[in-house]
Amino acid sequence: MAAxxxxxxxxxxxxxxxxxxxxxxxxxxxxxxxxxxxxxAQPQPPPPPPSSEGRDVAKARGEVPEAAAVLLAxxxxxxxxxxxxxxxxxxxxxxxxxxxxxxxxxSAHTARKHLQHITDFGPRPxxxxxxxxxxxxxxxxxxxxxxxxxxxxxxxxxDIQRPSGSxxxxxxGGFSSYYHNITNIVxxxxxxxxxxxxxxANCHFDSVANSPGAxxxxxxxxxxxxxxxxxxxxSTPLQHAVIFVFNGAEENILQASHGFxxxxxxxxxxxxxxxxxxxxxxxxxxxxQSGPENPWLVQAYVRAAKHPFxxxxxxxxxxSGVIPxxxxxxxxxxxxxxxxxxxxxxxxxxxLSTSAPKGxxxxxxxxxxxxxxxxxxxxxxxxxxxxxxxxxxxxxDRIPLDSIKxxxxxxxxxxxxxxxxxxxxxxTQYRHGTMVFFDVLGLFVVAYPQRIGVIINYLVAVAAxxxxxxxxxTSINHGSHYMRDLLYGIxxxxxxxxxxxxxxxxxxxxxxxTGHAMSWYTHFYVSIVLYGSIALAKLILIHxxxxxxxxxxxxxxxxxxxxxxxxxxxxxxxxxYLTQRGLCSAYVPGLWVAFPLVVRLLIGTxxxxxxxxxxxxxxxxxxxLIPHLLxxxxxxxxxxxxxxxxxxxGTEIPPDVVLAAIIAACTIIxxxxxxxxxxxxxxxxxxxxxxxxxxxxxxxLVCSGAFFPYASDPAGPHPKRISxxxxxxxxxxxxxxxxxxxxxxxxxGFDYTLMSHVTPHIPEINHTIRxxxxxxxxxxxxxxxxxxxxxxxxxxxPASEISPKxxxxxxxxxxxxxxxxxxxLTFELTGPSHMTLYxxxxxxxxxxxxxxxDGTSLYSSDGDYFVFYSHGLQAPPWQFWLEIQTLxxxxxxxxxxxxxxxxxxxxxxxxxxxxxxxxxxxEWCVISSWSSSYNLxxx
Numbered sequence: 050m051a052a053x054x055x056x057x058x059x060x061x062x063x064x065x066x067x068x069x070x071x072x073x074x075x076x077x078x079x080x081x082x083x084x085x086x087x088x089x090a091q092p093q094p095p096p097p098p099p100s101s102e103g104r105d106v107a108k109a110r111g112e113v114p115e116a117a118a119v120l121l122a123x124x125x126x127x128x129x130x131x132x133x134x135x136x137x138x139x140x141x142x143x144x145x146x147x148x149x150x151x152x153x154x155x156s157a158h159t160a161r162k163h164l165q166h167i168t169d170f171g172p173r174p175x176x177x178x179x180x181x182x183x184x185x186x187x188x189x190x191x192x193x194x195x196x197x198x199x200x201x202x203x204x205x206x207x208d209i210q211r212p213s214g215s216x217x218x219x220x221x222g223g224f225s226s227y228y229h230n231i232t233n234i235v236x237x238x239x240x241x242x243x244x245x246x247x248x249x250a251n252c253h254f255d256s257v258a259n260s261p262g263a264x265x266x267x268x269x270x271x272x273x274x275x276x277x278x279x280x281x282x283x284s285t286p287l288q289h290a291v292i293f294v295f296n297g298a299e300e301n302i303l304q305a306s307h308g309f310x311x312x313x314x315x316x317x318x319x320x321x322x323x324x325x326x327x328x329x330x331x332x333x334x335x336x337x338q339s340g341p342e343n344p345w346l347v348q349a350y351v352r353a354a355k356h357p358f359x360x361x362x363x364x365x366x367x368x369s370g371v372i373p374x375x376x377x378x379x380x381x382x383x384x385x386x387x388x389x390x391x392x393x394x395x396x397x398x399x400x401l402s403t404s405a406p407k408g409x410x411x412x413x414x415x416x417x418x419x420x421x422x423x424x425x426x427x428x429x430x431x432x433x434x435x436x437x438x439x440x441x442x443x444x445x446d447r448i449p450l451d452s453i454k455x456x457x458x459x460x461x462x463x464x465x466x467x468x469x470x471x472x473x474x475x476x477t478q479y480r481h482g483t484m485v486f487f488d489v490l491g492l493f494v495v496a497y498p499q500r501i502g503v504i505i506n507y508l509v510a511v512a513a514x515x516x517x518x519x520x521x522x523t524s525i526n527h528g529s530h531y532m533r534d535l536l537y538g539i540x541x542x543x544x545x546x547x548x549x550x551x552x553x554x555x556x557x558x559x560x561x562x563t564g565h566a567m568s569w570y571t572h573f574y575v576s577i578v579l580y581g582s583i584a585l586a587k588l589i590l591i592h593x594x595x596x597x598x599x600x601x602x603x604x605x606x607x608x609x610x611x612x613x614x615x616x617x618x619x620x621x622x623x624x625x626y627l628t629q630r631g632l633c634s635a636y637v638p639g640l641w642v643a644f645p646l647v648v649r650l651l652i653g654t655x656x657x658x659x660x661x662x663x664x665x666x667x668x669x670x671x672x673x674l675i676p677h678l679l680x681x682x683x684x685x686x687x688x689x690x691x692x693x694x695x696x697x698x699g700t701e702i703p704p705d706v707v708l709a710a711i712i713a714a715c716t717i718i719x720x721x722x723x724x725x726x727x728x729x730x731x732x733x734x735x736x737x738x739x740x741x742x743x744x745x746x747x748x749x750l751v752c753s754g755a756f757f758p759y760a761s762d763p764a765g766p767h768p769k770r771i772s773x774x775x776x777x778x779x780x781x782x783x784x785x786x787x788x789x790x791x792x793x794x795x796x797x798g799f800d801y802t803l804m805s806h807v808t809p810h811i812p813e814i815n816h817t818i819r820x821x822x823x824x825x826x827x828x829x830x831x832x833x834x835x836x837x838x839x840x841x842x843x844x845x846x847p848a849s850e851i852s853p854k855x856x857x858x859x860x861x862x863x864x865x866x867x868x869x870x871x872x873x874l875t876f877e878l879t880g881p882s883h884m885t886l887y888x889x890x891x892x893x894x895x896x897x898x899x900x901x902x903d904g905t906s907l908y909s910s911d912g913d914y915f916v917f918y919s920h921g922l923q924a925p926p927w928q929f930w931l932e933i934q935t936l937x938x939x940x941x942x943x944x945x946x947x948x949x950x951x952x953x954x955x956x957x958x959x960x961x962x963x964x965x966x967x968x969x970x971x972e973w974c975v976i977s978s979w980s981s982s983y984n985l986x987x988x
Contacts, residue, residue: 155457163271176882199281212308223908239290249322253299269325353466435693648672699839826887831949898932
C-alpha cells in the first residue's frame with residue numbers, strides 16, 4: 050500500500066497561492082512525507098520566501114525565545130544610555146591645576162574669579178546700585194587692566210552707553226516696552242589701523258530680583274572678560290574688530306540689546322554676533338539658534354569650536370514658541386539692520402501674528418535706510434539643571450570649572466576665527482539658505498546647507514520607495530496581498546499609537562486629579578518608570594493581540610518583515626512631509642530610513658535563509674544604533690529642558706500630561722523597528738506581566754504620595770517657586786475720587802500643584818482667600834509681565850498698607866481734540882525703576898495711535914494693553930500720549946489706565962509683613978518677594 054501511495058499520490062488540497070497568508074493546513078503529515086521523498090530524489094533548491102505552508106518550519110528557524118528578545122533589546126538600550134551618559138559627563142579635563150597652566154589661552158580660573166566677584170554683589174535688577182554702580186565699576190576696572198596689558202597689535206576702546214527707547218514685541222502674547230537711561234558697557238577690540246567690519250559678543254550682567262544670577266548671565270560676562278583678555282594679549286593681528294557688549298537690562302525683556310543695536314554708532318560695523326545665555330546651570334553650552342539664512346556662520350562654529358554642542362532641532366523647537374522664553378538673539382536678529390548691503394529689511398507689520406518685533410525707536414535714522422541686511426548670529430546657552438535657574442540657588446559655586454573652560458575655549462576659538470575670516474567682510478556672498486546641524490555626542494558636528502539636505506532626504510526617500518516598490522512588484526507576480534497587508538499593518542500601527550497616547554494621558558490626568566502631580570520633579574526616573582512602562586506594555590499588548598487574533602496562523606517571519614516595512618514606510622512619509630515643510634529637523638526621519646534600510650539590504654538574503662539568529666539580530670540592532678543614539682540624545686535634551694520648565698509653566702498646564710506625552714513619543718519612536726521582535730517572539734506574556742507589575746507598583750506609590758515633588762537638598766535642590774507681592778490697591782472714579790482701597794499679600798505659585806503642599810504649613814493660604822478677577826485691567830492686580838493667562842489661580846492675604854519712599858505719581862497733563870472725532874491724551878508718570886501700565890479702552894472707544902511701541906498700535910490681551918517700563922539710576926518723568934477715537938462726540942469716559950509699581954531692590958522691597966510670611970514657608974519653597982502698588986484711573 051505504501052508503494053501504491055507513492056506512485057499514485059492522492060490529490061493535494063487546494064491552498065491560496067499568496068505567500069504569507071495563513072490557512073488551516075490539512076493533511077500536514079502526508080505532505081511532509083512527500084516533501085521528504087522529493088528532497089531525496091532531486092537537489093535541494095534555495096529556501097523559498099517564508100509562506101504559510103512553512104509556518105512551523107519558520108517558527109523553528111525564525112521565532113525567538115521571549116527572554117532572548119527582551120535581553121537583547123534591554124542590552125541595546127542600556128548601551129545607548131551608557132554612551133549618552135558618558136557624552137554628557139565628558140566635559141573637559143583641565144589638566145594641571147592653577148591659573149598658571151592656562152596663561153597661553155583662556156583661563157577658567159580667572160573667569161571664575163570674575164564670576165565670584167560679580168555674584169558677590171547679590172541680585173542685580175536693572176536700576177539697582179548693585180547693577181548700575183558696583184557691577185559696572187568692577188567690569189570697567191577689569192577692562193582697564195586688560196587695556197593696559199594688551200599687545201601692541203591691537204587697539205581697545207571702551208564706551209558706556211545709557212540709551213532710552215521704545216519697541217513692541219510679541220513675546221508672551223505681545224506687549225510694548227519703554228526704557229530710559231539703562232546701561233551698556235561696550236568694548237571694541239580692533240587692529241591698530243582700525244576695521245570696517247566687526248563681530249559682536251553679547252552677555253548681560255543684570256539678574257532677576259532675588260537671584261544672584263550666576264548662570265543667567267554673570268558666568269557669560271566672566272567668560273567674555275577673559276576672552277577679551279586672551280584676544281588682547283595675542284600677538285596675531287586681527288582683520289576685523291570684535292565688539293563686546295556687557296548689557297545691563299536683558300531681564301527687562303531685552304531692552305539693553307535693543308538700545309545698543311538701534312542707537313550705538315558701532316552697531317553699523319557688526320556683521321555677525323554670538324549671544325551667550327542660560328536656561329540652566331552648568332553643563333555644556335548648546336548652540337540652539339543661528340542665522341538667519343547664513344550657513345557660513347554655523348560652518349565657522351563647526352570649524353573653530355573645540356567642544357561642539359549644537360542642534361538645529363533645538364533651534365526649531367525654541368523658535369516655534371513652545372518654550373515661553375526669549376533672548377537677545379531675537380533683538381539682534383530682527384533689529385540688526387546694517388546699511389549699505391544688498392538685501393531687504395525684515396518686515397515690521399503691526400500684525401500680532403508676525404514674529405518680528407515692532408516699533409523701532411530710531412534716533413539714528415537707520416530704520417529708513419536701504420538697502421539693508423539682517424545681522425547674522427549664534428545663540429548659546431547652558432541648559433543643565435534648570436531647576437535652580439532664576440532662584441537663590443543660582444550661585445557661582447554651582448557652576449563647574451569644566452563648564453567655564455568649555456565655554457571659554459569655544460567662544461575664544463570662534464571669535465578668533467570670525468575676526469580673521471573673509472566671509473565676515475561680505476556675508477551676502479555666502480548667503481544661501483539655512484543650515485542643518487547637529488553634534489554627535491559632543492565629539493563633532495555634522496553641518497550642511499539645507500538645500501543639500503533636501504537632496505539627501507529625497508534620495509533616501511527614493512531608495513525606500515524603490516525597496517518597497519520591488520516588494521510590491523514581486524507580490525503582484527506571485528498573486529499575494531502584500532500591499533494590502535502593508536496598509537493593514539500601517540493601520541494597526543497608527544491605532545496602536547493612538548491607544549498609547551490616550552492611555553498614557555488618562556493615567557496622567559488621573560494622577561493629576563488625585564493631587565499627586567509632579568511626583569517626578571525631584572525623582573525624574575519615576576516618570577520614565579510610570580509612563581514608560583504603561584506605554585511599552587500597551588504597544589506590546591496591541592501587537593500581540595494583532596498577531597494572535599487578527600493574523601492567526603500567518604507566518605511569523607513574514608510578519609516581522611512586514612512590520613519592518615511598515616516602520617520604513619511611516620518614517621519615509623514623515624521624511625517627505627518635514628522636507629516639504631522646509632524643516633531642517635527632517636534629518637531625523639532621514640536617519641530612521643537610511644540606516645535600517647542599508648543594514649536590512651546587507652543581511653536580507655542571509656536573514657531569509659537562516660532566520661533571526663543571534664548574529665543577524667545583533668547586526669540588525671547595530672543598524673539601529675545611529676538613529677537610536679542620536680534620537681535618544683535629542684530626547685535627553687528635551688527632558689533636560691522641559692522637566693524644569695514644567696515647574697514654572699503656570700497653573701493651567703498639567704505638567705504630567707506634557708511629560709507623559711513626551712515619554713509616549715519617545716517610546717513610540719525608539720521602539721519603531723522593535724515591533725518586528727513582537728511578531729518573532731514565541732510569547733510576550735512574561736514581558737507583559739513584568740511591565741504590568743512595574744506600572745501597578747509605580748502607580749500605587751505615586752498615588753499614595755510616596756514621592757514628594759520638591760526637595761531642599763543643598764546638593765541638588767528642586768524647589769517650588771512662589772512669588773509674594775505686598776501690594777496696596779487704589780481704584781479711582783472719573784472724578785478722581787477713591788472708590789476702593791485695600792492692601793494684602795498677593796501670592797502666586799508657578800506650577801500646577803498650586804498651594805496644596807503649602808497649606809498644611811500655612812493654613813490661612815487656602816481657598817477662602819483665592820483672589821477674584823476685578824472688573825479692571827488685568828483683573829486689578831500688579832502683574833510684572835503679561836502672564837495672567839498662564840497663572841489664573843492666585844491668593845490675596847489681607848495685610849497692612851505699604852509706604853514706599855518712592856511712590857507713584859500719575860497725572861493727565863493735556864487733552865486735545867483731534868480731527869476725525871479723536872482725542873489726544875498726554876500723561877506723565879514718575880515712580881520706581883520698574884513699573885507696568887495696563888490700558889483698557891472703554892466701550893465705544895479705540896486707541897488709534899500712541900507714543901509707545903511703533904506709534905500706531907499696541908498689543909491687546911483680551912482687550913487690555915500691557916506696557917513695561919524701566920529706567921536706570923535716574924530718569925526724568927516719563928511723558929507719553931494716546932490718541933483715542935470715540936463713537937460718541939463727547940463721551941464721559943474714554944479709557945481706564947492702571948499703573949503698577951514694583952520695588953525690586955532697596956529698603957522699599959520687603960516689608961515686615963513680607964518677611965514674617967516668608968519665614969513660614971517650608972525650606973523646599975523658593976520665594977521671590979517685593980512690594981508693589983496698583984493704582985487705577987478713569988479718563
